[in-house]
Amino acid sequence: MGMAMKQPSGPSSGDYYESRPFTELYDEYFDRVNRYLRCRVQSTWDADDLTTVVFLKALEKFEQYSRTSPFASWIFRIAHNTYVDFMRKNRELPVDQEDFLGAEPDDTWQPERQALTNEEIRLLRDRLDLLSQDQRDVLMLRYFADLKISQVAEVLGKTESSIKMISYRGLQKLQKMYERGDSE
Amino acid sequence: MREEEKHPQDHQSDDQTVTQLLAHLKQMRGSVPVNYQLKSDLKKQLLQKMRDLEAKQAKAPIAAPKKLGKLVWSGIAAAALTLAIGGFVWWNITSLAVREHEVLKLPAQAAVELVDIDRKATQLAYINNNTELKTIPIDEELKPVTIKLPPTEGKYTGVAWSNSGKQIAVVEQVKKLSRIWIVEMPTTYSMGSSRLLKEEDGVVYSSPSWSEHDDSLAFSRSKNGVEEIWVSSTVSFQEWKLVEGSQPEWSPDGSLLAFNKAGEVQLMEMRTGKVTSLAVGQWASWSSDTRLTYTHPNGTLMEVNVSEEPFVTRELPLRNQSSEELIKGNWANKGKDLLLISRHDQPQQLVISLASRK
Structure with a gap:
């Protein structure tokens, strides 16, 4: 009977807790978070x-989390900033598509998803890399981190409204x- | 397509293809593998870190700030001086005095059970605005805590700290429906949460009291004017009727249960079920395994030692007490501190004060 006192009631409601x-x-x-970062950086x-x-980081800062805003926003802000820091430090390294999802042990794959080839995912990555930084960030957070x-x-x-527009334009371009059928 | 993806009208013709793209992206997302081995290993690492942090925080009070250290030394010096005066103030040390007046004021119509003190006398808990459980620290190192309670169309009518201080029983009354919630107090890594222990229609629950090891809760259950004391296990959810009466109060060692019946304080020996009448009064509270106090109808605090028969009751003088009418006293800190709940006439309100044996 582990009933929570007040369940999260939606990101936009005033009484989220x-x-x-x-x-x-x-x-x-x-x-x-793991999926999001695996999509974003070159090596697993x-x-x-x-x-x-x-x-x-989240554990260290957990006391600072207000709890009145969605945890998803909070943890992905940390995840996104961590990614940005990482990319800043590794700016010179190009994204190596061979490393993306490559040589992944089978036990981390869902059987029903194995039908999707790595090629399809590589293609998507190629195309996402052709978008602007903003578009890439928004689409990644929206569709790979599954954020609202x-x-x-x-x-x-x-x-x-800005996110909606960036997302819309990014999707159109994609x-x-x-x-x-290109990735150029 | 989700509402957020809807875009300007002139782009509606693209919706179909965008929908396909979204489905494709969703499929792609599902195809990205998750490292479950890392998930398991990292969880262990985080749990260990949490334990380390908790241990570190538990030790933290030892490293008091210099300023506090000076205060402590001043306190020790003052204590030494007090001891030097010696026998002159002996009665001052053993007698009970109100040291903090009006720690909290509640509306006059508020139930007297809306406030309680934890067993170590480090903080109070009370129901605020019928919506939240709040604490008031007595110990300077504690921070006040506010826990939102489940929204109610009725009223919260009582709180009771567990002996460990980690849980609080909260009673809710919604018309004829009565509920008892167990509220888990927040820790560093978890916020307060609650679970429903009991819910029953056509009754009124009140006066929860925790057993020695916090594994059972005694409470009053009133139905059709008949008051009974029931016990509910907080672990197995078994429950049983104990005796007719109300206001149960378990002794600290769990061997005795004081309660009220027909305006008298009674005592039940848990091992044998033997019930003995002690005196006229109500709201019994244990200051030790063998001593309890209760409120006499004239508003005085009475004390009785239940280990000595015949029972002798005596008035427990309260120094520095204001003129409010005492309703209830809750003991804490092994009989050193006492939470006083009194009724004030002008203005009409419930006044909560703290008394202690220095």
Whole structure:
């Protein structure tokens, strides 16, 4: 009967309250953060290291988390900043698509998803890299971290309408690339 | 397509293809593997870090700031001086005096059970505005805590700290429906949460009292004018009726249960079930395993030693007491501190004060 006192009631509602302990939130958000970082950085090793850094930072700062805003926005702000820091320090390294998802042990793959080839994912990565930095950030947070528009806005410190527009333009551009079948 | 993806009208023709793209992205996201081995290993690492941080925080009070250190030394010096005066103030040391007046004021119509003191006398807890559980630190190192309670259409009518101080029983009354919640107090890494221990229609619950090891809760259950004391296990959720009466109060060692019946304080021996009447009065509270106090109908605090028969009751003088009418006294800190709940006439309100044996 582990009833929470007040369940999160939605990111935009005024009475949002996150009452779950850190470990429970970790269990829920690890997959999303790990997936997000694995999409963003070239090597899975780096992505996993960054995931570790994100949750260690989150634990250290957990007392500062207000709980009146969604945990998703908070943890992904840490994740995104960690990623940005990492990229700043590793600016000279090009994204090596061979490392992205390459040589991944089978036990980390869901069987039903194995039908998707790495080639398809590489292609998507190629195309995302052709977008602007803003578009890439928004689409990654929106569709790979699975954040809501309002949460992406919080993470990136932009307005919701701005995120909607960036997302829309990014999707249009991506769509055209798919239609043309190119990654140039 | 989700609402947020809807864009200007002139782009509606693109919706179909964008929808396909979104489905593709979703599929791609699902295809990115998660490192579950890392998830498991990192969790262990985080749990260890949490334990380390908690241990570190537990030690922290030892390293008091210099200023506080000076205060402590001043306190020690003052204590030494007091001891030097010796026997002259002996009665001053053993007698009970109100040291903090009006720690909290509640509306006159508020239930007297809306406030309680924890067993170590480090903080008070009370229901604020019928919406939240708040604490008032007595110990300077504690911070006040506010925990939102589940929204209610009725009223919260009582609180009771567990002996460990980690939980608080909260009673809610919604018309004829009565509930008892167990509220977990927040720690460094978890916020307060609550679980429903009991819910029953057509009854009124009140006066929860925790057993020695916090594994059971005794409470009053009133139905059709009949008051009974029930016990509910907080672990197995078993429950049983104990005796007819109200206002149960478990002795610290759990061997005795004081309660009220027909305006008298009674005592039940838990091992044998033997019930003995002690005296006219109500709101019993234990200051030790063998001593309890209760409020006489004339508003005085009475004390009785239950280990000596025949029972002899005596008035427990309270120095420095204001003119309010005492309703209830809750002991804490092994009989050194006493939470006083009194009724004030002008203006009408419940006044909470703290008394202690220095």
